[in-house]
Amino acid sequence: MITLNTETITLHRLVQAVARTPDPHVDGDSHRQPADVHIACHAATALLDQARPADPADPAGWPTWRTLIPHVDALAQHAPPDTDTPTTARLLNHAANFLQDQGELARAIDYYERALNCDLRLNGPDHRNTFTSRNNLADAYRAAGDLRRAVPLYEATLADWERVLGGDHPDTLTSRNNLASAYQAAGDLGRAIPLHEATLTNRERVLGGDHPDTLISRNNLAHAYEVVGDLRRAVPLYEATLVDCERVLGGDHPDTLSSRNNLAHAYESAGDLRRAVPLYEATLVDCERVLGGDHPDTLSSRNNLAHAYESAGDLRRAVPLYEATLADCERVLGSDHPNTLTSRNNLAHAYQAAGDLDTAIPLFEATLADSERVLSGDHPNTLTSRNNLAGAYQSVGHLGRAIPLYEATLADRERVLGADHPNTLSSRNNLAHAYQAAGDLDRAVPLYESTLADCERMLGGDHPLTETVRANLEAVRR
Known part of the structure; x- marks a missing residue:
């Protein structure tokens, strides 16, 4: 009923159920009084919080997270929400961060909502933990493509940050940046670009031109310019941001690698493949050396290089690279991860470009079915998958x-x-x-x-x- 080894303790489910269930009708049941169960629950919460990796986005900690998540699920299932503590809210927020990175958006949203309700109950609507939980929930809605809920939540969170901490607080500036990105995701570039511009100006004034958050703002503004096709402003801003990242953060910093990738993408958007392809190739080499071959950013870098090869008409290099990237995504991230679904879609598109529609169309169809199942029918990636399948049907x-x-x-x-x-x-x-x-x-x-x-x-x-x-x-x- 109980199995011990050097690292774990395994309890039979029946033992777990009996241990967590007080029985007031049994005289002398001194070990299962409600107060004892309550204390044990919070002790388990504290142990889980202590065992979790610090950064949910770091792949080195993913095996630990995958071990812990079933225990977090059991805690959430058996502990009533009205008994949640600040430790519970912190644990659920971090678990939701991991689940969101893994593409488990529905589960992430459930945990974010519970963490937010806990912070509201314990800390009130004006506490910084409450603001952070609200921002996290908005991030998850945006990732799920639910911009109708994400944007108002970002707007309310920004208003709260400005009211409580003031317009120049670094957390307020981060909230403004997030709202601008949400407007951009919703296609409201008329509001996104001015807000990105104002946020950059404020970060330069408050934090300085070399602060990492300022560099992020510059990159985001360049991306917004790129989205509206204003490459005359986007490319020079990307170039200047990369120079600053290399000088301030170093050539191997993950943000620097992302900045290089973004500049390569802008070159590709401008049709300058002679500069885009070598920069993608160099960025991939650096990602593999610094982050490792299985890091999500490395997998994205491989995908981007394959796309550049495809744009250049070099399908002999694009297709095998797409195929290898998809295999790695399936192995590292899982078949249902959003990045894996994107990789499948890209491979199908490359098959179509190569004239292999007998392979492309079934892959488009399967990718669409998976996107609808995993992401929902309204997710922007699902809509892209539908559009691509329609294009393949038209091609034949x-x-x-x-x-x-x-x-x-x-x-x-x-x-x-x-x-x-x-x-x-x-x-x-x-x-x-x-x-x-x-x-x-x-x-x-x-x-x-x-x-x-x-x-x-x-x-x-x-x-x-x-x-x-x-x-x-x-x-x-x-």
Whole structure:
């Protein structure tokens, strides 16, 4: 019933159930009085909190987390929420961080919500722990693609930080940065970019130009410029940020490696593959040396290099690298991790580019089914997967399947992301192109026209998507 070894104690489930259940009807049951069970519960909570790795994002601690999570689940299941302590809230927040990194978003959200309720009950609405728990919950909603809940929660959290700590407190500035990123994820770049700009200005003034948070703000602003196609501002800002990261943090710091990757991506977006590919290659070598071959950032770096090879038309290098990256993601992260699903989607796209649609389409279909199961039907990655499957159907002339899927994807993107999100505008262009392929110009031309007007209004006349829509409209008019 009890198994002991040098590192663990294993109790039979029946023993566990009896030990945690007080019986007031049994005289002389001196070891299972409610107060004793209560003390034991909090002792177990403290032991779990002491045993957890400090950084949930560090892969070195993942085996320990995987051992601890079933015990955290048992604690959450058997301990009533109204008995939670500050230690419980801290443990649940860290466990949720790990689960979120592993793609277990539904479980992470449950733990974040319980931690927030505990902080509200014990500390009140104006305590910093409460603000942190609220921000964590908003992060999880954003990761799950639930921006309708994430954005208001970020807004409320920022208002609370400003009211309690003031506008210049570092935690307030972090909250502003998070809200700007949420606006950007929701496609509201009209609010995201000014907020990123203001946050950077404030961080430079309060923290200094070389503070790591300031460098993060510069990178985020560059990324927002890149999203709207303003590469004339994005690329120089990425370049300057990388120089500062190398000088302040060192060439091997993870943030420096991320900055190199981001600059390579901007070069790729600008069509400058002669600079993008060597920078991706060098970044991957550094990630493998510094972080290890199995680190998530290393796997992302491999994926990015494969994509650059694909963009350059070098499918002989892209496809094997995608295949190896997917195998590593499945082994390290698991088959259902969001990064693994993205890797599968990318490999399917490379097969399609290579003309191997017999392999690409089943892989797109399986990836979409997994995305719907793991991430939900409304997650932005799921919507991307649907769009890609529709494109594959169109490539083989299956317009009877492609057009309804494009239409459904567009309706979902308008509902989830909003009508002006770049992905929604891309969906409109794709649907118009499918109508054109089907010979339905009465629907294709007006859709191209309205999409072009929206792209020019939201993204500007020089954005690559705007130029694509304009070229499609000119071609159909000819």
